[in-house]
Amino acid sequence: MEDKYQRLVSILNEVMDLEHVADLLEWDSETYMPPGSADERSHHRATVEARLHREYTSPEVGRLLEELKPWAEQLNPDSDEARLIKVTEREYLRKTKVPEAMVTEMAELRTIATQVWQQARAESDFSRFQPYLERIVDWRRRYAELFAPYEHIYDPLLQEFEPGMKTAEVQAIFDALRPQQVELIRAISERPQVQDDFLYRPYDEQKQREFGEYVITCFGFDWKRGRQDRSAHPFTSHFGIDDVRITTRFMPDYFSSAFFSTTHECGHALYEMGIDKALSRTPLARGTTLAVHESQSRLWENLVARSKPFWECFYPRLQEYFPAQLGNVDVETFYKGINKVEPSLIRVEADEATYNLHIMLRLELEIALVEGSLQVKDLPQAWNAHMQDYLGLTPPNDALGVLQDIHWAAGHMGYFSTYALGNLIAAQLWEAIQGDIHDLNDQIRRGDFAPLLGWLREKIHRHGRKFDAQELVLRVTGSQIDAAPYLRYLRAKYGEIYGI
Numbered sequence: 001m002e003d004k005y006q007r008l009v010s011i012l013n014e015v016m017d018l019e020h021v022a023d024l025l026e027w028d029s030e031t032y033m034p035p036g037s038a039d040e041r042s043h044h045r046a047t048v049e050a051r052l053h054r055e056y057t058s059p060e061v062g063r064l065l066e067e068l069k070p071w072a073e074q075l076n077p078d079s080d081e082a083r084l085i086k087v088t089e090r091e092y093l094r095k096t097k098v099p100e101a102m103v104t105e106m107a108e109l110r111t112i113a114t115q116v117w118q119q120a121r122a123e124s125d126f127s128r129f130q131p132y133l134e135r136i137v138d139w140r141r142r143y144a145e146l147f148a149p150y151e152h153i154y155d156p157l158l159q160e161f162e163p164g165m166k167t168a169e170v171q172a173i174f175d176a177l178r179p180q181q182v183e184l185i186r187a188i189s190e191r192p193q194v195q196d197d198f199l200y201r202p203y204d205e206q207k208q209r210e211f212g213e214y215v216i217t218c219f220g221f222d223w224k225r226g227r228q229d230r231s232a233h234p235f236t237s238h239f240g241i242d243d244v245r246i247t248t249r250f251m252p253d254y255f256s257s258a259f260f261s262t263t264h265e266c267g268h269a270l271y272e273m274g275i276d277k278a279l280s281r282t283p284l285a286r287g288t289t290l291a292v293h294e295s296q297s298r299l300w301e302n303l304v305a306r307s308k309p310f311w312e313c314f315y316p317r318l319q320e321y322f323p324a325q326l327g328n329v330d331v332e333t334f335y336k337g338i339n340k341v342e343p344s345l346i347r348v349e350a351d352e353a354t355y356n357l358h359i360m361l362r363l364e365l366e367i368a369l370v371e372g373s374l375q376v377k378d379l380p381q382a383w384n385a386h387m388q389d390y391l392g393l394t395p396p397n398d399a400l401g402v403l404q405d406i407h408w409a410a411g412h413m414g415y416f417s418t419y420a421l422g423n424l425i426a427a428q429l430w431e432a433i434q435g436d437i438h439d440l441n442d443q444i445r446r447g448d449f450a451p452l453l454g455w456l457r458e459k460i461h462r463h464g465r466k467f468d469a470q471e472l473v474l475r476v477t478g479s480q481i482d483a484a485p486y487l488r489y490l491r492a493k494y495g496e497i498y499g500i
Helices: 002-029 035-056 059-073 080-095 100-123 126-145 155-161 167-189 205-219 255-273 290-304 308-321 331-338 352-371 376-391 417-436 440-445 450-459 469-477 484-498
Strands: 226-230 236-238 244-248
Touching: 002 035, 002 059, 002 080, 002 100, 002 236, 035 080, 035 100, 059 080, 100 126, 126 155, 126 352, 126 376, 155 167, 167 352, 167 417, 167 484, 205 226, 205 255, 205 308, 226 255, 236 255, 244 255, 255 290, 255 450, 290 417, 290 450, 290 469, 308 331, 308 440, 352 376, 352 417, 352 484, 417 450, 417 469, 417 484, 440 450
Parallel strands: 226 244
Antiparallel strands: 236 244
């Protein structure tokens, strides 16, 4: 059986090489590719992704999985071998349901749709993007039908990003969370607002970049295995454990945007860089579900980089970069300013207390689109109505509303709920970390992140994709995904800032 296992690994090595080539083409599409190249690039990606699909779903892979299953059942269930077979089988069964023609169709569609989305967003014109989104929604419906019967048509889309999770399960978590977050936001709104005008001043882009890179170097970002570039929407790409790339966008008159997106994407990158190299070039050599991935980015962005101990360490250096903007602003005022709670139009700029409402809005709209109760042509109006209902705001245009996220253009329907789930997991992990590292805040005040990163490497990163979200969270914290730690964190933090 060992020979058959090695044969399976050999095939998977080639499959993962192809996957990373496809990812590299996508990264280039969103960073350096000339805008006129979209049509040709769509064919490049379609060719690679079709070959990838063909190799993963080959009859030989199916035979090897069937023959190896009895052997795997005798192994330690947590071993790399047993987990590789389990995850590969799950992906094989999912991929074999999808015809190669559909894979090619989506690869071509999302390459062109992403370029059209960028243009439509720049012009704030949803009608330009609408026909492409209609095709994407149609594709996702057809994809979901391949997995019938299901409890809900959205389940197959969600499980592509969160294996094992059901729509009803996520809705139940959000239904319990939303009223408590709304109550907290209402309580904050009744208190005097904190000052943050100093964040909206001219901030030199190069200095923003240098300060952000200095901070993530302190976090542990390895520049020999990573880089940072510019994109329309911040994201992280990985082409293996030793090639992880992040992007950000800069605003010349607003400090927080680039800095917190840099720390956010660094969290994703640290996860990928920390995977056990024994898993390299296999389906296990990547972060597990997107909720766990998001927990890592939100942990570094919010629980670390928006914390008071962090700025007690790094604020003097930031003042050296921007003396005219921040020289007369004390650290307490700055700390409160970067944590100001105020409903806003843009998800990636939202504060911690309102962020999850942006996600819940998108989840409702996605479900309605997939169910067919909402037509794509009516999406801008539905978006604006939901924004008014959830956050009391109405976007003045499409760019600040329905066109702000890249996810639908990339075909990623089923993705958004993972952001809010990641917030919950991050808070659960933080409580566990504080239980194990008793002087964590003092370490952060000293700029010493090695113990924190070491804890995450041991508990989360090194396992790669061996364990799904609920299983991993249970192993590390003693319970499955739970909103209570997140609510405790929000109430304690904003209770102090706003005196409630």
